[in-house]
Amino acid sequence: MRFRDARLMVLAFCLLAGGCHRKPAPVPAPPPISPPPPATPTSFGLGENNYNNGHYSEAAQAYERYLFENPGAPNRDKALFRVGMCYALDGATPQNQQKAQWRFKFLVEQHPTSPYRREAEFILGLQASIDKLNHDLEEKDSSLKEKEASLEASDVTLKVKDKALMAREAALKEKDATLKEKDATIERLTRELERMKKIDLERRPSRPPD
Numbered sequence: 680m681r682f683r684d685a686r687l688m689v690l691a692f693c694l695l696a697g698g699c700h701r702k703p704a705p706v707p708a709p710p711p712i713s714p715p716p717p718a719t720p721t722s723f724g725l726g727e728n729n730y731n732n733g734h735y736s737e738a739a740q741a742y743e744r745y746l747f748e749n750p751g752a753p754n755r756d757k758a759l760f761r762v763g764m765c766y767a768l769d770g771a772t773p774q775n776q777q778k779a780q781w782r783f784k785f786l787v788e789q790h791p792t793s794p795y796r797r798e799a800e801f802i803l804g805l806q807a808s809i810d811k812l813n814h815d816l817e818e819k820d821s822s823l824k825e826k827e828a829s830l831e832a833s834d835v836t837l838k839v840k841d842k843a844l845m846a847r848e849a850a851l852k853e854k855d856a857t858l859k860e861k862d863a864t865i866e867r868l869t870r871e872l873e874r875m876k877k878i879d880l881e882r883r884p885s886r887p888p889d
Contacts (some may be wrong), residue, residue: 720822721745722745723745725738726738726739726742726761727740727761729741731766735766735768735769736760739765739766739769742758742762743764746758746759746762748765756786756790756795757793759782759784759785759789762787763778763779763783763799763802765778765784766778766779779802779806786799804823
């Protein structure tokens with residue numbers, strides 16, 4: 680056993696000694712590190728990108744999809760506020776304004792502790808004031824139209840009366856002209872009759888004195 684162990688020790692020493700004189704084998708270069716694949720943005724991320732770039736219609740669609748797909752997301756209040764702002768900023772159409780009000784009201788009711796609640800309530804208050812002003816303007820406009828219609832009816836009535844008065848004046852003038860013409864005819868006939876009487880008297884023989 681001792682002889683065998685000694686041989687193994689000599690063999691190991693020779694191998695180590697020989698290895699010291701050999702050149703180390705080249706270490707292969709590591710493969711190049713490829714960049715990680717781009718992260719796929721979530722619907723919320725797409726909404727944020729489009730919102731910050733002013734693409735409100737696309738942002739609203741992304742936020743709506745995010746709200747539908749993530750009913751328990753912790754940032755639903757922010758998504759609701761953002762989508763409400765998108766509708767409010769994407770053209771002042773009645774449909775968009777109504778959608779914006781729905782989202783803000785839902786935010787206020789469902790997330791009373793949200794930091795976006797005050798802003799949503801402020802915008803809802805402004806919209807309510809604008810709606811009231813529009814309502815008051817419509818009422819005033821309707822009242823003005825009624826007054827204009829009344830004045831037009833009165834004007835028509837006055838015009839009718841004026842035409843009637845003008846017609847009456849014309850009839851009176853015509854009657855006066857007829858009377859004047861009749862008087863002139865009577866005067867002419869009277870003169871003619873007097874002339875004929877005078878001629879007749881001149882033709883009669885004179886009576887002898889009694």
